[in-house]
Amino acid sequence: MKNIAIINGPNLNLLGTREPHLYGSATLADISARLDGIAGKHNVALSHHQHNGEGALIDTVHALRGNTDMIILNAGAYTHSSIALRDALAAVCIPFVEVHVSNVYAREPFRHHSYLSDQAVGVIAGLGTFGYEAALLFCIDYLHH
Numbered sequence: 001m002k003n004i005a006i007i008n009g010p011n012l013n014l015l016g017t018r019e020p021h022l023y024g025s026a027t028l029a030d031i032s033a034r035l036d037g038i039a040g041k042h043n044v045a046l047s048h049h050q051h052n053g054e055g056a057l058i059d060t061v062h063a064l065r066g067n068t069d070m071i072i073l074n075a076g077a078y079t080h081s082s083i084a085l086r087d088a089l090a091a092v093c094i095p096f097v098e099v100h101v102s103n104v105y106a107r108e109p110f111r112h113h114s115y116l117s118d119q120a121v122g123v124i125a126g127l128g129t130f131g132y133e134a135a136l137l138f139c140i141d142y143l144h145h
């Protein structure tokens with residue numbers, strides 16, 4: 001069975017209440033439940049992780065080495081700032097999809113640059129929380145070809 005990790009970074013624990021005009025009304029628990037439903041139908045195992053701290057996210061990435069086939073990552077604001085998280089992803093060599101709930105390219109210029117995108121298999125932005133489901137369906141397809 002393939003293992004896919006869902007990693008959410010800072011402030012994404014507040015999804016559902018945080019700036020709903022940008023991020024919608026679904027909570028992280030709602031999203032996780034939707035993803036678990038998809039995973040169950042496709043016989044893949046998910047692990048769910050959320051941390052507000054950069055170090056905890058890096059430790060999480062390290063701990064996935066050897067036991068996880070793919071990562072779906074919304075690194076939140078660390079996307080735009082963290083060379084350390086980029087290096088962690090490169091070190092473990094696990095393919096990942098970068099997800100953003102909002103369309104970062106339609107927002108402030110500082111959100112237009114990602115330290116992760118050029119290493120990602122692909123990037124999803126602006127599809128709302130559906131982006132996680134799209135990413136998961138993509139990963140399932142990617143891992144079975």
Ligand SMILES: O=C1C[C@@](O)(C(=O)O)C[C@@H](O)[C@@H]1O
Pocket residue numbers: 010011012074075076077078079099100101102103104111
């Ligand atoms: O925290 C977030 C959430 C985000 O990653 C998104 O999902 O749209 C976009 C980031 O710019 C922001 O810092």
